[in-house]
Amino acid sequence: MPEYVLCVDQGGTKTNIARGDKNGEIQDIRRFIIDLSDHAIVVKQIFDAIDVYLRENCIRLGSPLRIGMGVKGYADREKGIWKRCITIPNFTPVNLGEMAYDKFGINAVIDNDVHAATLAELYYGAGKQYKNYIYYNIGTGIAIGIVSEGKLIRGSTNYSGEIGHMVTETEGDLCPCGHFGCLEGVASGAAIIEQVRRGLSEYPQSGMHNINSNGTLTSHTVFKMAEEGDVLAGLVTNRALRSIQLSVISILNIFNPEAIIFGGGVMADGLLLPKIKEYAYKYSLRPSAWALKEVCLSKLGANRVGILGAAAIGWEDSI
Amino acid sequence: MPEYVLCVDQGGTKTNIARGDKNGEIQDIRRFIIDLSDHAIVVKQIFDAIDVYLRENCIRLGSPLRIGMGVKGYADREKGIWKRCITIPNFTPVNLGEMAYDKFGINAVIDNDVHAATLAELYYGAGKQYKNYIYYNIGTGIAIGIVSEGKLIRGSTNYSGEIGHMVTETEGDLCPCGHFGCLEGVASGAAIIEQVRRGLSEYPQSGMHNINSNGTLTSHTVFKMAEEGDVLAGLVTNRALRSIQLSVISILNIFNPEAIIFGGGVMADGLLLPKIKEYAYKYSLRPSAWALKEVCLSKLGANRVGILGAAAIGWEDSI
Numbered sequence: 001m002p003e004y005v006l007c008v009d010q011g012g013t014k015t016n017i018a019r020g021d022k023n024g025e026i027q028d029i030r031r032f033i034i035d036l037s038d039h040a041i042v043v044k045q046i047f048d049a050i051d052v053y054l055r056e057n058c059i060r061l062g063s064p065l066r067i068g069m070g071v072k073g074y075a076d077r078e079k080g081i082w083k084r085c086i087t088i089p090n091f092t093p094v095n096l097g098e099m100a101y102d103k104f105g106i107n108a109v110i111d112n113d114v115h116a117a118t119l120a121e122l123y124y125g126a127g128k129q130y131k132n133y134i135y136y137n138i139g140t141g142i143a144i145g146i147v148s149e150g151k152l153i154r155g156s157t158n159y160s161g162e163i164g165h166m167v168t169e170t171e172g173d174l175c176p177c178g179h180f181g182c183l184e185g186v187a188s189g190a191a192i193i194e195q196v197r198r199g200l201s202e203y204p205q206s207g208m209h210n211i212n213s214n215g216t217l218t219s220h221t222v223f224k225m226a227e228e229g230d231v232l233a234g235l236v237t238n239r240a241l242r243s244i245q246l247s248v249i250s251i252l253n254i255f256n257p258e259a260i261i262f263g264g265g266v267m268a269d270g271l272l273l274p275k276i277k278e279y280a281y282k283y284s285l286r287p288s289a290w291a292l293k294e295v296c297l298s299k300l301g302a303n304r305v306g307i308l309g310a311a312a313i314g315w316e317d318s319i
Numbered sequence: 320m321p322e323y324v325l326c327v328d329q330g331g332t333k334t335n336i337a338r339g340d341k342n343g344e345i346q347d348i349r350r351f352i353i354d355l356s357d358h359a360i361v362v363k364q365i366f367d368a369i370d371v372y373l374r375e376n377c378i379r380l381g382s383p384l385r386i387g388m389g390v391k392g393y394a395d396r397e398k399g400i401w402k403r404c405i406t407i408p409n410f411t412p413v414n415l416g417e418m419a420y421d422k423f424g425i426n427a428v429i430d431n432d433v434h435a436a437t438l439a440e441l442y443y444g445a446g447k448q449y450k451n452y453i454y455y456n457i458g459t460g461i462a463i464g465i466v467s468e469g470k471l472i473r474g475s476t477n478y479s480g481e482i483g484h485m486v487t488e489t490e491g492d493l494c495p496c497g498h499f500g501c502l503e504g505v506a507s508g509a510a511i512i513e514q515v516r517r518g519l520s521e522y523p524q525s526g527m528h529n530i531n532s533n534g535t536l537t538s539h540t541v542f543k544m545a546e547e548g549d550v551l552a553g554l555v556t557n558r559a560l561r562s563i564q565l566s567v568i569s570i571l572n573i574f575n576p577e578a579i580i581f582g583g584g585v586m587a588d589g590l591l592l593p594k595i596k597e598y599a600y601k602y603s604l605r606p607s608a609w610a611l612k613e614v615c616l617s618k619l620g621a622n623r624v625g626i627l628g629a630a631a632i633g634w635e636d637s638i
Binding site: 146155157169170172179246250254256285287288291 | 393402403449450451465472473474475476477478480481483485486488489490497498500565568572573574575576577601602604606610
């Protein structure tokens with residue numbers, strides 16, 4: 001019976017659960033839709049989902065070695081506490097590690113989801129090739145993972161990488177953080193959809209009216225419509241692209257990395273990548289550009305690197 | 320005869336030379352004005368200055384253990400090559416390490432000046448108290464040094480920390496890097512003076528006309544005049560302050576440091592510090608603000624940390 005860890009990736013709109021072996025092979029990914037309207041419901045539903053998964057997908061395999069949990073926001077990895085997530089109403093700190101042990105008798109490791117994905121790159125992906133790189137996640141939210149000399153830079157309290165509130169539009173819209181024109185308010189998946197919805201009344205000809213009423217509006221459909229000439233889609237896409245480009249230049253000049261590896265739902269279709277890459281080489285300072293070997297999507301799969309991250313933190317702890 | 324290193328701090332407008340002992344005590348600082356109009360002249364004058372200093376200030380002390388040289392721009396520390404400095408015309412890469420050995424028979428260590436100052440903090444200053452901090456230099460140019468887990472983060476080719484080209488004014492002026500609205504184009508010492516000079520014709524009442532014609536216009540005089548109500552000085556000061564504040568928020572959210580330590584001529588008088596500090600605590604994400612213990616001027620002296628940096632790289636290499 002092969003050893004495995006249970007991988008739990010708590011995303012912005014769903015929770016993915018899977019089994020991961022120590023080589024980074026992922027099996028039986030299941031997606032659980034979570035009601036994000038209240039903190040207590042979120043925590044209960046995550047544990048219910050783990051319970052379902054263990055019963056239905058692990059029953060003949062014995063217990064996992066660990067549960068690795070990547071969560072949005074601020075995580076105290078040492079103590080297993082999920083400390084803060086501003087997008088979930090009524091959030092209060094909760095010790096997921098203790099809860100998991102109490103419920104399932106399994107040790108759990110908690111970390112920020114983008115730190116986790118960065119560790120997935122370190123063990124299974126870009127880390128095999130590069131010692132200094134940035135994992136750049138653009139999904140429901142935006143953050144980076146910083147790897148220097150083969151090591152994840154965590155910051156003083158495991159809260160590094162929150163680039164989503166870099167100001168990229170000095171005259172931009174108010175962000176919940178108190179600033180105007182934050183990157184995340186323009187270029188995250190949530191922000192892209194929101195901008196389209198706000199713009200629809202001004203663009204009655206836009207093809208996105210139909211898609212929106214279907215409920216299938218995603219950043220991918222917006223980027224595709226932009227390529228096909230839809231004016232509103234083009235405005236929203238270019239605005240997001242511009243902010244991402246500016247943030248990439250700052251990243252290159254500040255970190256001098258060998259590579260930037262993109263993951264997350266907004267980047268997964270690869271449509272924005274060519275223009276980000278071109279801009280990166282053109283506008284970063286010359287020594288930064290000379291050092292840069294690659295600007296690419298995660299070779300682990302931009303949509304799969306999150307769940308692999310949960311595997312990575314589980315294995316890291318059990319070795 | 321006590322051991323010492325020769326400290327050479329090649330600044331934006333002058334070169335400082337001194338002796339440094341292994342405890343970070345600096346003696347006999349001398350300032351040499353360097354003609355920065357051409358690369359060949361700069362290199363010759365730096366070596367002439369070292370020669371003068373060795374003959375006049377070190378004659379009875381024997382040779383220094385090392386020459387530590389902090390230079391602006393891009394330095395290959397391993398090979399001793401000063402590779403790039405965009406503010407010096409006709410710049411070509413030059414092996415300062417070999418030149419120093421050929422001329423004086425002394426081994427020299429070359430590093431970027433802000434990396435050097437960050438190491439000074441690490442060995443003699445903030446590093447005694449903090450493991451994760453940012454040294455933030457605002458002088459003729461702008462850059463940061465990143466310390467994580469007690470170690471300077473150098474990037475893949477020793478070019479980390481170039482935050483000066485973060486865009487802080489989306490509709491700002493064109494920068495030589497190709498972007499509009501770079502931090503360094505608004506808030507560096509050079510930019511502050513330049514903005515005042517450009518503004519003088521529009522503000523005939525400004526008290527800075529006299530100071531400018533005296534040739535004594537510095538960022539300090541601009542900040543003082545702003546406090547005294549001079550309109551032009553106020554506009555330039557607030558513009559610089561605003562861009563520094565935005566960059567500080569990004570630094571806090573990206574690095575999650577315990578401290579930001581300021582150095583450099585623009586920060587040395589401390590006049591901008593209270594408003595930067597207030598902004599840092601107010602607008603950084605809450606976990607970043609909770610982790611932040613100090614926003615302060617270098618306790619080594621904002622004007623002295625550069626020369627101490629040259630001592631630090633010399634000693635680091637000779638231990």
